[in-house]
Each structure stands twice: as structure tokens, then as C-alpha cells.
Amino acid sequence: MSSYMVVCFAVFGVSYVVNMTFITVFYHRGLTHSAVTLSPFIQKLVQYTGNWFTGLDPKGWSCMHRMHHLYSDTPADPHSPVQFGIFGVLFAQLKSYERTLFRLQRGDKRYCDVVADIPYGVHWLNRKKLWYLPYIIHGVIALLPGLIGGWWALGLCYWAGMMSHPIQGWMVNSLGHAIGYRNFKTNDQSRNNTFVAWTVMGEGFQNNHHQYPSSAKFSFRWFEFDPGYLICWILDRCGLIEIQRELLIPSETVKRPVVI
Ligand SMILES: [Zn+2]
Ligand SMILES: [Zn+2]
Known part of the structure; x- marks a missing residue:
């Protein structure tokens, strides 16, 4: 593999992890x-730069997301494949996100009460209807290597790493509630989808997560691997976050045989 390809993969990896x-x-x-x-x-x-980094x-x-947990797979779920179909979730999650921002800014009690504990409002980028600015900035950054030196693949790798959240979201919200196995009899259609879990940092273990939403670790069985928890563990060691260890999936449950 050429050194250029190595740099491309490295840029994708770093931007995806960020x-x-x-x-x-x-x-x-x-x-x-x-x-x-x-x-x-x-x-x-998160408050000041989250919207710039992620869009x-x-x-x-x-x-x-809290509404998704409250109304999972019912008609009030913002993005359920049961309600919208597997591919319909791609559009439903975008419309639901827009509606959520609109209702929060209007002070709709049903929405505001759900996030009353978060001590700040919708980011000014959205209040001023400038939601597209982060996408433009990341787009310009992605174009620079191509314009400067013809390194178009490098920019594409940056863009794919930073801005693939609609695809990630669709994989988790759709496949994670439609295709996969279940460890727990939850009141929804959540599934553990190994491919989604490995590619979207553990988020594909939706069934485990819906059973234990307060657990920082989404993996449960010996062959399940949650890369997101590995990041949590590293950041915890660095003192940047603290894992709530008493809320982790109970160890006695881990020993129990699979339900379904
Ligand atoms: Zn879910
Ligand atoms: Zn959740």
C-alpha cells in the first residue's frame, strides 16, 4: 500500500473517531x-463546539433520542423502522430532528420537559437558521487537499470520517431495530446487529442498550465488542469523563444465558 493510501486511512480513522x-x-x-x-x-x-464538529x-x-427511548417503535418514535420502513428511517430521522429543533425553540412543553435538565438552549447556529455552516466549513477543509495538491481522496476520507452521521444514524436507528438478535425481551423491536455495532462504535447493540440505557457499556456477551466503551475507558483514565461504574450492566446478568 502506498504511503498516500496510509495517510488517507489514517485521516479517515482520526476524523471518524473524533x-x-x-x-x-x-x-x-x-x-x-x-x-x-x-x-x-x-x-x-459539547455546548459550544459540538454543533461545529458534528453538524x-x-x-x-x-x-x-430521549423521545426514541420513551416511545420506542410506537407511532411517537421519531425514527422507527416499524413505523417508517427500513429505508424510510433515513428521511424520518431528518424530519424528526428538524421538528425537534423547531419545537424546542417554540417552547413546546412536551419537548422542553424531556431535556429540562440540560442547562442551555438550542445552539445559535440553529436559532439563526445557519445549521449548514459546519457542513460548509468541513466541506472546504475536505476540498483543500485536492485543490492544493490534487489529493482528492484525502479530502474525501476526511469528509466521510467527520460527516457520515446520517448513514451511521440510519444504520443504528433502522437496522438496530429490524435486523439482528435479541438478548432481552424489551417492549420494542430493538436488535443487536453486530455489523452496525462494530462499525458505529457499539451503537448497534440496541437491544442491550434499550434494556440498560444507563450503562456506559453496550456489550453484554463474550463475543460482543463495544469500541465506544473503549473510548470511554480511555477518556475516563485521562480524567475527561467519569464512567458511572455502578450503572454498568450488572455482572450477574452477564453470566445469565441468553433469553431469546
Ligand atoms: Zn433504539
Ligand atoms: Zn440511548
Whole structure:
């Protein structure tokens, strides 16, 4: 493999890990479920820069995701394949996200109450209808290597790493509730999808996660691997977040045979 390809893969890897650290660790396990406690520095980082890094509003994302847990696979679920079909989820999650931001800004009690504990509002990028700015900035950064030296693949790898969240979201929200095995008899259609779990940093273990939403670790059986928890563990060691160890999937449950 040429050194250029190695650099391309490295850029994709680093940008993907940065992107996923924001979404699965900071937004999901931290802000939404308090499975990890964010240090004051990380809290500010998420509040002020999360939307710039990911293109996604932290409060809006958190609100939509909590609604997903509250109404999982019912007609009120923002993005259920049971309601919208596997491919319909791609569009449904976008429309639900837009609706969530709109309702939060309007002060709709049903939405605001769900995220009343998050002590800040919708990011100004969304309040000013400038949601596209982060996408433009990441797009310009992605184009620079090509314009400067013809390294178009390098820019593409950066873009794919930083901005693939619609695809990641679709894989988790759709396949994670339609295709895969179940460890627990939850009141929804959540599944553990190994391919999605390995590619989207553990998020594909939806069945495990719906059973234990407050556990920072989504993996449960010996062959399940949650890369997102590995990032949590490293950041915990660095003092940037704190894993709520008493909320981890109970060890006695891990020994129990599979339910389904
Ligand atoms: Zn789910
Ligand atoms: Zn969740």
C-alpha cells in the first residue's frame, strides 16, 4: 500500500473517531443518558463546539433520542423502522430532528420537559437558521487537499470520517431495530446487529442498550465488542469523563444465558 493510501486511512480513522467520540460518548452516553459524567471542560466543549464538529445540535439530538427511548417503535418514535420502513428511517430521522429543533425553540412543553435538565438552549447556529455552516466549513477543509495538491481522496476520507452521521444514524436507528438478535425481551423491536455495532462504535447493540440505557457499556456477551466503551475507558483514565461504574450492566446478568 502506498504511503498516500496510509495517510488517507489514517485521516479517515482520526476524523471518524473524533466524530464518534462526540456523538456516541459525549452526546449519547454522556449528555443524554448520564452513563458517563462529562467533566466541566467537556461539558463546555459539547455546548459550544459540538454543533461545529458534528453538524448536530447537542440539545436537539438529546431530545430526539430521549423521545426514541420513551416511545420506542410506537407511532411517537421519531425514527422507527416499524413505523417508517427500513429505508424510510433515513428521511424520518431528518424530519424528526428538524421538528425537534423547531419545537424546542417554540417552547413546546412536551419537548422542553424531556431535556429540562440540560442547562442551555438550542445552539445559535440553529436559532439563526445557519445549521449548514459546519457542513460548509468541513466541506472546504475536505476540498483543500485536492485543490492544493490534487489529493482528492484525502479530502474525501476526511469528509466521510467527520460527516457520515446520517448513514451511521440510519444504520443504528433502522437496522438496530429490524435486523439482528435479541438478548432481552424489551417492549420494542430493538436488535443487536453486530455489523452496525462494530462499525458505529457499539451503537448497534440496541437491544442491550434499550434494556440498560444507563450503562456506559453496550456489550453484554463474550463475543460482543463495544469500541465506544473503549473510548470511554480511555477518556475516563485521562480524567475527561467519569464512567458511572455502578450503572454498568450488572455482572450477574452477564453470566445469565441468553433469553431469546
Ligand atoms: Zn433504539
Ligand atoms: Zn440511548
